[in-house]
Amino acid sequence: MINIPADDYVFLEKFCLDKYKFSHGDVVIFSSPTNYKERCVKRIVAMEGDYISNVNGASKVPEGHCWVEGDNSASSFDSRSFGPIPLGLIHGRVTHVIWPPQRMRKVDRRIREDGLAF
Amino acid sequence: MTFYGCKILTWAQFVGNEELKLLSNSEIFLVPAEREREREMSRFQQWALIVKEALDKSFLVAKFFCAVHVTSTYLCSTALVYGPSMLPTFNLSGEIVLLESISTRYGKVGSGDVVIVRSPENPRKVITKRIIGMEGDSITYVVDPINSDRTETLVVPKGHIWVEGDNIYSSNDSRNFGPVPYGLLQGKVFLKIWPAGAFGLIGRRPQTVDPALKVAEELNNS
Numbered sequence: 001m002i003n004i005p006a007d008d009y010v011f012l013e014k015f016c017l018d019k020y021k022f023s024h025g026d027v028v029i030f031s032s033p034t035n036y037k038e039r040c041v042k043r044i045v046a047m048e049g050d051y052i053s054n055v056n057g058a059s060k061v062p063e064g065h066c067w068v069e070g071d072n073s074a075s076s077f078d079s080r081s082f083g084p085i086p087l088g089l090i091h092g093r094v095t096h097v098i099w100p101p102q103r104m105r106k107v108d109r110r111i112r113e114d115g116l117a118f
Numbered sequence: 119m120t121f122y123g124c125k126i127l128t129w130a131q132f133v134g135n136e137e138l139k140l141l142s143n144s145e146i147f148l149v150p151a152e153r154e155r156e157r158e159m160s161r162f163q164q165w166a167l168i169v170k171e172a173l174d175k176s177f178l179v180a181k182f183f184c185a186v187h188v189t190s191t192y193l194c195s196t197a198l199v200y201g202p203s204m205l206p207t208f209n210l211s212g213e214i215v216l217l218e219s220i221s222t223r224y225g226k227v228g229s230g231d232v233v234i235v236r237s238p239e240n241p242r243k244v245i246t247k248r249i250i251g252m253e254g255d256s257i258t259y260v261v262d263p264i265n266s267d268r269t270e271t272l273v274v275p276k277g278h279i280w281v282e283g284d285n286i287y288s289s290n291d292s293r294n295f296g297p298v299p300y301g302l303l304q305g306k307v308f309l310k311i312w313p314a315g316a317f318g319l320i321g322r323r324p325q326t327v328d329p330a331l332k333v334a335e336e337l338n339n340s
Binding site for chain 1: 225236237238239240241242275276277278298299300301302303
């Protein structure tokens with residue numbers, strides 16, 4: 001999750017769903033693969049074809065999937081638990097936080113410094 | 119008022135009876151130049167009437183498209199199903215089916231339903247398959263029916279479904295890409311509408327059961 005202690009309301013962009021074109025660092029909202037009624041918000045860390053370093057070596061993200069992780073790695077239920085998610089589960093890309101007013105800001109694409117290329 | 123009565127009569131003879139209907143009582147005393155301006159005004163009013171009618175018609179068309187869009191996205195829509203993976207239920211060249219998204223949204227689908235799912239290998243493609251097992255079910259499937267009889271068994275994980283095509287000899291389904299998250303379901307197919315000869319409801323069982331599948335099926339049903 002992106003540092004959200006209380007409920008934030010965000011603005012979701014759906015034009016990216018036309019061609020399912022996402023980039024590294026996009027914050028996306030998707031249906032949880034363990035419970036389709038829940039929606040999760042995480043950041044895309046790796047796209048299809050990238051390698052993710054695991055405890056037992058590196059694994060490749062399959063085609064049509066992406067690897068999502070929360071910004072707060074310590075307490076985040078993300079791809080490190082349920083694996084890469086199909087891009088078809090994504091409902092949209094988060095562009096802005098629109099409520100509460102003191103937290104209004106643009107949500108940017110952010111790439112982690114440690115990188116993921118193997 | 120007799121003098122004024124005479125004036126009205128002469129004016130009526132001059133302009134003709136039709137003109138008299140358009141003009142109100144006070145306008146009968148207007149001079150010709152002002153009457154010309156009045157005729158221009160009524161032309162503008164006529165044009166305004168045409169524009170209003172055009173806007174009304176276009177709002178009607180817009181409302182129709184909105185209704186079609188809402189129905190198609192949230193209730194019921196159509197799809198073209200083609201390919202060999204669902205023979206003999208759907209034929210090779212293509213059939214148009216009706217699908218409804220209400221069952222999938224409320225979790226009312228089960229084993230045996232033909233569903234349309236977004237492909238986990240390519241999110242821009244949708245595929246039609248039959249649900250073999252829901253979450254928690256133990257699935258036995260023939261891995262490669264063309265080359266061997268080897269079967270494997272697994273339990274469908276939480277939040278996922280196992281889909282297979284009716285024609286397992288030529289179907290790229292969960293045996294290749296694994297269990298599919300339930301969130302990828304787009305709708306349940308319930309009716310075939312084209313070609314007219316193939317019209318009919320889609321049931322929960324495939325129309326013929328391949329003998330190679332019988333073993334797997336019996337294990338699934340027990």
